[in-house]
Amino acid sequence: MKVLVHDYAGHPFQIELSRSLARRGHDVLHLHSGSVITPQGGLTKTAGDADTFNVKALHMAETIKKDSLLARRNQEIEHGRLVCREIETFRPDVVISSNSPLDSQKLHQSTCDKLGIPMVFWLQDFMGLAMLTGLSKKLPVVGKLIANYYIGLETRLLKSSRAIVAISQDFKDQLLKLGLDSRQITVIENWSPLAEVPLRPKINAWSEGHELSTTFNFQYSGTLGLKHNPDLLLLLAKEFKDNPEVRVIVVSEGQGRKWLEEKVKSEGISNMRLYDFQPFSELPDMLGSADVVVAILTASAGAFSVPSKVMTYMCSGKPMLLAVPPQNLASRVVVENKTGLTCPPDGAEAFVENAKRLYRDADLRRDMGGNSRSYAEQNFDIEKITSRFEAVFEAAVGKKASR
DSSP states (O other), rough: EEEEEEEETTOOOHHHHHHHHHHHTTTEEEEEESOOOEEEEEOOTTTTOOEEEEEEEOSSSOOOOOHHHHHHHHHHHHHEEEEEHHHHHHHOOOOEEESOOOHHHHHHHHHHHHHHHEEEEEEEEEEHHHHHHHHHSTTTHHHHHHHHHHHHHHHHHHHHHSSESSSSHEEEEEEHTOOOOOOEEEEOOOOOOOGSSSSSSSSSHHHHHHTTTEEEEEEEEEETTTTTHHHHHHEEEEEEETTTEEEEEEEEEEEHHHHHHHHHHTTTTOOOOEEOOOOGGGHHHHHTTTEEEEEOOOGGGTTTTTHHHHHHHHHHTTTTEOOTTTHHHHHHHHHHOOOOEOOOOTTTHHHHHHHHHHHHOOOOOOOOHHHHHHHHHHOOOOOHHHHHHHHHHHHHHHHHHHH
């Protein structure tokens, strides 16, 4: 088949799927935004890639303005138009779209309908619900109206998709409540590219280059947005401020990172280190420098988001410190597989106590880190995952043929 994979964010596991599909002989075009600031995977074609694999960044005149609602919407519409042009040129047998802003998704889903191309909606977040939470706080009246419009738009786009890949059973349950047909939905949980995140020793080029090879490092890496709570990272740094051995490492960009910068400066916090997103090639050594990895998610976000960074943390073989709603898939996986300690997002005291416990207990860290890597090795087999996506594509294309 000719497969167009659109992943707006350019995350590591989506590009791994595209490469795997191409190795199986499919003609694959992988599209992503070249204008959004977010952690990204290896988005450059290499000598080892199949001839049928191609990757393309879609660039706009400026970086996406996440702080301006109107400017951001206009840019996301522009991105959608760029995707439409690629669909019209490539003429794939099937399109799968992930992390796409809804205004963008509306455009290229319409193009697929016009051309008779099956669209697979790869549901990573319920964006409408996320807006309801975020905008209602910023703009109590207008924000709710805007969010309700996008909840309606997202529901219509999901219902009109040929198939949906949901990343958790929780998402499927929510989709069924919205009136979608269960036969339209396949649950495939997120993963991380195991081969590209090998185990690395703590003393490595990254840790030595940043003077972190001899300290005890709590590390958070990834987006810090409205669905996160950077205050917990600040609290963690304050709790260990009198311990010269401990560092709190934050690798991120955006609103939460800026907020932390201001707090670190105004409150004179000396044990927090802030870094921009690192090249994907440095990710293994960066994670290797951590003693404990951290993930946080607000209570309201637990219903519409699953932090994919937890899957990457699993590959690194590190114990995890989570402040995530207990019903969230990430929390359940960590608890069931004994890969870290978790608490609810509003459990600041429990969060600190769990951090202290991990700091004190080297045996616990070793066991949980080993469990993390074992989980990744047992669940992140890209060949098995690719076969599941192939089945979704074949069913979608088959439905097109029968119609």
